[in-house]
Amino acid sequence: MSTDNMIPAPKGAPIHFGPFVVTSQVFYQTALTIALVNLKPILPGHVLVSPRRVVPRIHDLTPAETSDLFQTVRRVGRMIERVYDASSLNVAVQDGADAGQSVPHVHAHVIPRRRLDLPTTDAVYELLDGDEGDLRRAFGVLRDDGTEERRRSRFPAVDDGERTPREMEEMEDEAARLAREMEGEPVD
Amino acid sequence: MSTDNMIPAPKGAPIHFGPFVVTSQVFYQTALTIALVNLKPILPGHVLVSPRRVVPRIHDLTPAETSDLFQTVRRVGRMIERVYDASSLNVAVQDGADAGQSVPHVHAHVIPRRRLDLPTTDAVYELLDGDEGDLRRAFGVLRDDGTEERRRSRFPAVDDGERTPREMEEMEDEAARLAREMEGEPVD
Numbered sequence: 351m352s353t354d355n356m357i358p359a360p361k362g363a364p365i366h367f368g369p370f371v372v373t374s375q376v377f378y379q380t381a382l383t384i385a386l387v388n389l390k391p392i393l394p395g396h397v398l399v400s401p402r403r404v405v406p407r408i409h410d411l412t413p414a415e416t417s418d419l420f421q422t423v424r425r426v427g428r429m430i431e432r433v434y435d436a437s438s439l440n441v442a443v444q445d446g447a448d449a450g451q452s453v454p455h456v457h458a459h460v461i462p463r464r465r466l467d468l469p470t471t472d473a474v475y476e477l478l479d480g481d482e483g484d485l486r487r488a489f490g491v492l493r494d495d496g497t498e499e500r501r502r503s504r505f506p507a508v509d510d511g512e513r514t515p516r517e518m519e520e521m522e523d524e525a526a527r528l529a530r531e532m533e534g535e536p537v538d
Numbered sequence: 539m540s541t542d543n544m545i546p547a548p549k550g551a552p553i554h555f556g557p558f559v560v561t562s563q564v565f566y567q568t569a570l571t572i573a574l575v576n577l578k579p580i581l582p583g584h585v586l587v588s589p590r591r592v593v594p595r596i597h598d599l600t601p602a603e604t605s606d607l608f609q610t611v612r613r614v615g616r617m618i619e620r621v622y623d624a625s626s627l628n629v630a631v632q633d634g635a636d637a638g639q640s641v642p643h644v645h646a647h648v649i650p651r652r653r654l655d656l657p658t659t660d661a662v663y664e665l666l667d668g669d670e671g672d673l674r675r676a677f678g679v680l681r682d683d684g685t686e687e688r689r690r691s692r693f694p695a696v697d698d699g700e701r702t703p704r705e706m707e708e709m710e711d712e713a714a715r716l717a718r719e720m721e722g723e724p725v726d
Binding site for chain 2: 412417427436439447448449461465470476538
């Protein structure tokens, strides 16, 4: 990979995820790619990796963006697997509305997995496509009023109760922690 | 991407997917990556993209392999979306056993999607992690005796009946057809 890709954007420039400004949730960035914590993680350590450019589909990416995006998935995945003491990762891209994409901005879900962390291995996908994975709604809720919204989970077994969007402070703390972890992560 | 990556391996060299020889199912290859048709596609056009080198995890890949793998996912995805008249794609990597990986060889599922093609959008993931997505079993059945094995589907609604592994001839026909389609596909 070109070292040019590793130069972060100017400090203070707002960073977008689809229509939302997510600057303080971003914990890692290259010239072409951002990695951000999630408002409603399906499991601890569930993060998103997106191209910096707001385009809806993988086929809209340049080859350089495609390469950098998935190099970043690999790098960030290695970090979250270590930090969250996981043994595996789910990597999923819902590329288009008919594949379940909720925010029209390419994003890879990277989800650390441990043995028996969910009632079934595939429950992660049910959550991803359920209310829990609705990023548009999740980020939209936060943007509009900054408060939590309680609603019924389709999968209460996961955490024995209703799940709520996280507070901004909690997300910023996690982003700061993951940013420190990325500092020690090899580029390759 | 280096043009070196576009040079196919010598004709006749056997190609492996995990422990299985899949030479005749491969419809596209670069020096580092292969794309193959699937014994038990979840939906028409469901294909797999793997690094040529047999390693289990994304973190085992070199940066060049990572880049080439996902450039190939992009290229092959664009082709199957066109050929299967789809509107979206699911791209999923089960990276490790605890994420549902059944064959310990990195592979991205690339699945063309159309509106209302399944009872729910997320049914694709349920199928991916169910018996239908068990590539080890599917390819193993084919390798051991070359015959079909009928068994009960967890999701009979998808095709109103039991699903069976495909005949080798059908897979080879599809691989030949997709190979021709890839000839006209731009590299970038």
